[in-house]
Amino acid sequence: MTLIRTQTLGDVLLIEIDNPPINAGSLGVRQGLHAAIAQLTQDPALCAGVIIGAGTTFVAGSDLREFGQPLQEPQLPTVLSAIETCPKPVVAALHGAALGGGLELALACDARIALTGTVLGLPEVTLGIIPGAGGTQRLPRRTGLVRGMQMVCSGERIQAEAARDLRLVDDVVDCDLQLHAVALARKLPGKCRISEETVPHEDTDAVAQAEQTALKAGKRRPAVLAAIEAVKDAARLPFAEGVARERTVFQQLRVSTEAHALRHQFFAERDAVRLPVDAQAKPRTVDTVAIIGAGTMGTGIAIAALDAGLSVLLLEQDSAALERGRQRVADHYQGRVAAGKLQASVASGHEARLSPTTDWTQLARADLVIEAVFEDMAVKQAVFRQIDTHARHGAVLATNTSYLDVDAIAQTTSRPQDVLGLHFFSPANVMKLLEVVRGAQTAPDVLATGMALGKRLRKMPVLCGNAFGFIGNRIYNAYRKQCEFMLEDGAWPEEVDQALQAFGFAMGPFSVADLSGLDIAWRMRKAQAATRDPRERYVTILDQLCEQGRLGRKTGAGYYTYPEGRQDKTTDATVRGIIEAASAQRGLQRQPLSTAQIQRRALLAMVNEAALLLAEGVAQRASDIDVVLVQGYGFPRWEGGPVFWARQQDRAQLAQDLQALAIQSGHGFVLADLSSVLEP
Template sequence: MTQVHTEAIGDVLLIEINNPPINAGSLGVRQGLKDAIAQLAAEPTLRAGVIIGAGSTFVAGSDLREFGQPLHEPQLPDVLAAIEGCAKPVVAALHGAALGGGLELALACDARIALAGTVLGLPEVTLGIIPGAGGTQRLPRRTGWVRAIQMVCSGERITADTARDLRLVDEVVATELQANAVALARQLAGKCRISEESVPAEEAAAIEQAEQAALRAGKGRPAVVAAIEALRDAARLPFAEGLARERAVFQQLRGSAEAHALRHQFFAERDAVRLPADVQATPRGVQTVAIIGAGTMGTGIAIAALDAGLSVVLLEQDEAALERGRQRVADYYQGRVAAGKLQANAAAARQARLQPSTDWTQLARADLVIEAVFEDLAVKLDVFRTIDAHARVGAVLATNTSYLDVDAIARATARPQDVLGLHFFSPANVMKLLEVVRGAQTAPDVLATGMAFGKQLRKLPVLCGNAFGFIGNRVYNAYRKQCEFMLEDGAWPEDVDQALQGFGFAMGPFSVADLSGLDIAWRMRKAQAATRDPRERYVAILDHLCELGRLGRKTGAGYYTYADGRQGKTTDATVRGIIEAASAQRGLIRRPLEPAEIQRRALLAMVNEAALLLAEGVAQRASDIDVVLVQGYGFPRWEGGPVFWARQQDRARLEQDLQRLAATSGHGFRLADLTPMLNP
């Protein structure tokens, strides 16, 4: 199929890119553009050209499937050189998105016109690379150095109006993009090459501040460092030399392990939102959502729904709790307005769609009911019996549970086919991950509704089977348990936390536990105590901390102590005494654990549990596990996830190390067969 079509509209050549769904800059697109520019240059009746995208977008990036494969000519820089070298002006007509190579293509044109609502950006750093076709060289010549650093190093997406203010776009139009672009092309007197402009002068202190901020936010990753260096080249080198250096660094980074991992995560996220064939169905419509529970989680879900344009009924059992929830929502929007992130009228409109209530009959208005109460099965069963009595026929009923049995909850109703799990992550209005849990009797259109609802909230929904902890908490529980074993073996909490942060986790497991509150895990452990196998290796350190009232940050002490909200660098004598006593009780001689051993043991525990989940069908694809751990649990994105990490390891050593881990972990550790997971 031809991916670039040309049509003469009078004396203007319309060059249309047609490579659905996102008009990615594939080989066919690149060759088609180069041929079209040659046609424009050769035909004397043509005075200008317009490049436009078919369908819903301009060009939303390069074809990532070509990365890691042999290069094929022409490359994008060759196409852009042809555009700049053409004696006739070329206009880029932007709509939908102009991202990555799409924005680089637009910047090589002589003028740019955008439809209102278009987004523009250079997201390459988020894929472990830098722009490779002049993005770091042309962008700062228009935006200035400081703004270019902010955009390139974060992958920020900006609106068409912002792009116009930054001189990246010449005009923004509400309608008739093609006609306006053709008219603009006819008005151009000649060529206008951004490459011939200079980078505007800025204060050295402002540049230094922007660079340091970008390095901190990007955790000093290689692509961020390289992007800053390339942007410096734009100001200190001739354009052609800066362009050549940018391309060389781009080629070097595109083959790196980090870029490979980030591409894996990109494709994994794209696949995660797809339902398997046996449950594909048309979603039920959702306009009004009822949320039961006005605590932190419930109000976070409410805010996410309000931001998505939905109407929300927020239900509580008494007026005092309801007022606290309503105030949380009001405070959130007040803060957004004060920070300049939201217009006051938009905030007011969102809050106007919130109806706080203590009247259960209001559930009859809802298309989707979400229970977000205390994580206790008896409490949730009672709530669902009441939901069943008041929710309308055909409404989707969801439980926001982290661990509990969705089927047991569904059996509290007369309509288990309408029940599913929606496991939000806190804060629910911020975290992208949403585990959509499939019960034994959940209807296909209910699952489809859960997935569609997640996308409506701009979240990343991942389908899970109904098993303890679903995907995320199940893997994290195995990881945390192994970290507790390492405390008994000889490590201190700070040793484990620092080692895993060194690997790239956002926080170590014991800092996370203190932040969440140790009593959450303690309650879960007490609930499982009656069914726990006494032969299983069980670490009681957390239990002893809770018995002392050390519940984490909220009580000023947990694994660590806290003063003015700041965590102590090391654990105190009380914690160390409890840990040493646990080691002695198990008959272990404590020994220091090196960071590499800590990291590998923790990762091996994750990998083993991931393989078990896949074998049990809790995860429908291995890459879903990587998405969940990266999006919800702080696993470093640039390592791809535990499955991706395992696939990069030597198979024989991996299996030997897992056997040693099983011996160290003791009774109850199930050694997984890695073959299905490692051979996708």
Template sequence: MTEQIQVEKDGFAERGPAQHPDVEGVVIRRVQSIAIIGAGTMGTGIAIAALDAGFHVLLLEREKEALEQGERRIGDHYATRVSKGKISASLSQEQLARLQGSIDWQLLARIDLVIEAVFEDLAVKQDVFRRLDGLLRPGSILASNTSYLDLDKIASATFRPSDVVGLHFFSPANVMRLVEVVGGAATAPEVLATAVHFAKRMGKLPVIAGNAFGFIGNRVYSAYRRQCEFLLEEGAYPEQVDAALEAFGFAMGPFAVADMSGLDIAWRMRKSQAATRDPDARYVDIPDRLCELGRLGKKTLAGYYLYEAGSRERKVDLLVTELIDRARSESARPSRPLADEEIQRRALLAMANEAALLLAEGVAQRPDDVDVVLVNGFGFPKREGGPVCWARKRGQEALENDIGWLASRSGPGFVRGNLTYLWKGED
């Protein structure tokens, strides 16, 4: 029986993962002690979430300076909470007392679950897992916080791939409820079930995903962002695309989000895929050109927009306008004015089509899982219920026609999904 956590008035449901066949009735492993590898923004966010849930946390780094920065970040978080009256000073002290920072990895011998939260690079993560393999006791669980890398390749660095699972937290990890729990080819059922249970103990909303590029959320969001990049090549500018999607209900448009996250993250991902990319598929290099100019988003005070230090305001930059105009002329694609309605429609249809593809591949087990991830992790407007819910409202026949229209606009490389999967499991 599905555990229903919450149902909104518009029919959007957040559902627990209990129905998933890989975790039903499975006896879980005991998790009392956890360790987090990496004291950066993500690692400290996960640590705070675990401390708030009552866990004792071992925070590990390789260098003392990085560890001290992470510990200071956690201490500042609790000090701010106390100053704002969110928690008492005594509770803050109690939570901080359960934190142990160290650069001594030998302490891992007593840990039940370790979460790796280091740089998003396959070689770096494999190196960490190779090291963990010789330190953790039998039965300990090795979790990776990777957001798009191949979990099986990470697990291949160990002699115990059955103990490896993905725990993809969303930033800031101490605030965002969503966690994608990723099962690899060798992940033992009790490891997957334990990861789900652990996430729920942390007060998180776990959604099980298969091991494929980007899992559920980043896979769908990549299709959305790619379609928005097509729109830049065809006549829109970042500020128009962002405004149109914010008018639909997104908290931030895709280019504002890219600036906030850092353009180098997606750039690094695209470069890693370059060798396997279909050479005939449509590819927009506008984001690459920005990165090559050192415009990596808010952290460099320039990306798709210009920023001032300490300000959230984004300003249109004529340099970006000129760069886009130049890219358009070189692409030889006809440029035309684009209405906000077309921008919204194409972006949302791209999400719905990608959802159908990953459901057919088994990356997501249920259409509801896609909606839960996109609403809780990517700011899809809750009143719309998620991209699958939005697509279903159009009706299957109309949606088929819409996707045909989207394919004609998207050009070479567009893969059309089997839309019947969007209605999977419905009575």
């Protein structure tokens, strides 16, 4: 397959990259570009060249599949050096996206012209690496260190017009990109190498502030630290030396475990949106969404739908609750406008597509209905009977349940084939994860509609089987339960939380519980009490906290106390007394647990549950589990997810430690076969 095509347009050589779908800068692309630049150099009839992308984009990045392998020549710096040393000017014609190596390629050219709507950026840091072909050296020579550090250290993507203001592109056009690029190439007086420019002078305090901001936002990850130093090198080193240093660091980072984990997550997210063969179908058309329930979750879903350009019916049972929901949506958009993140006209347009109502007959207008009411089976079934009465034939009916049986809800309707679960995460307009739950009778085109809706809402949809807690809550439940066991065994809540935050979680499980409210879990536990095996190891600490009115932050006390007017939290004598009594009642001699022990037990519990989910068919692929935990539960992205973590462990030690965990966990712990997790 020819990845590079050349065509002479009079005295200009058109070099077209054709490596669908994103024109990734693979070895074949680099070889073709190198040969095309040689052709341009050697042909006396040619005065200039234009590099353009076929299809819908310029170059949206390098081929990540090559990053875990030895790189072959010509590597990208070799190609870019050939462009710079070519005696004839080369113009980059950008459309779609110029990202990563694509932007580095463009910056090595003598001029750049972009089609309106093009996005540009260097997202390498989000993959645990830094730009490796001069991006950290050329970009700040145009933008300055402050803006360059912001872009490189965050992976920020900017529009063509903003890139023009930063002098990253020379012109922006709204049509005939190739025609304009060829014309620009012909009129260039000669070479214009960014590498020969100097970094604009900026206030040292502003640069220092940009560095501190980047460190904080990037959690001081190795790639962020390296990116800061590389960008600063642009101002303090000759170009050749800065590029050489950049390349050395890039090569070191690309083979690191962290970069491997981030690439794993990248490919896992790409695979997650793919439906199995038996569920592949054309999605149903969705223009109007009805949301039942105007609480925090319902209004969050409404905002996500409005932001995606959908018309939204917001249905409540009484006018007061409906007005509170409508106001919540209005307050959100007013806040966005006040913060300068949204134009007032756009916000008004979104609000105009919201139709609050208490009239159930309005459901007939909806293509898709989402129930977002109280997490109680009887309540949800009652709502679905109403939906079945009023929703039009062919509408997709979705329940936003976190734990409940989707089939039990679907069976209350006359059309279970139209029912699926759409498990949003709160706040629904912010969190990216969407679990799409397949019921026993869910039609393929209904599943396809759920997945398509997730993508339209700019979320990460993951297909799940219908089982208690689906993927995410099932694993989180096992993780939380193991953390409670560790309280009885000898750890304090702050030790568990601190250990897991040190691993990379934004919050530990007990801080999360206090934030969300202990009564949520307490209510669920009471509902399950009648069916719980009395031999199962059950920790009563949370129940006792709730019985004393300690429901978390909202009551000023839960696992921690929250002194009024202070941000810090502490455990107190009451909590410690309850925990010590729980240990004594189980006959346990409390023993301190190290940070490493706490982390490993929590991770082993996740891995074991992941294997059980795969064996039960709740998750269709192991990598989906990693996507769910990273996108919805705060698992550190740079650790790849519990499945990726397990694959980095010594297998004999992993099996031995799981056996020990089973003993520590007692009756009810099911030891899984890890083969489905450990085999890629």
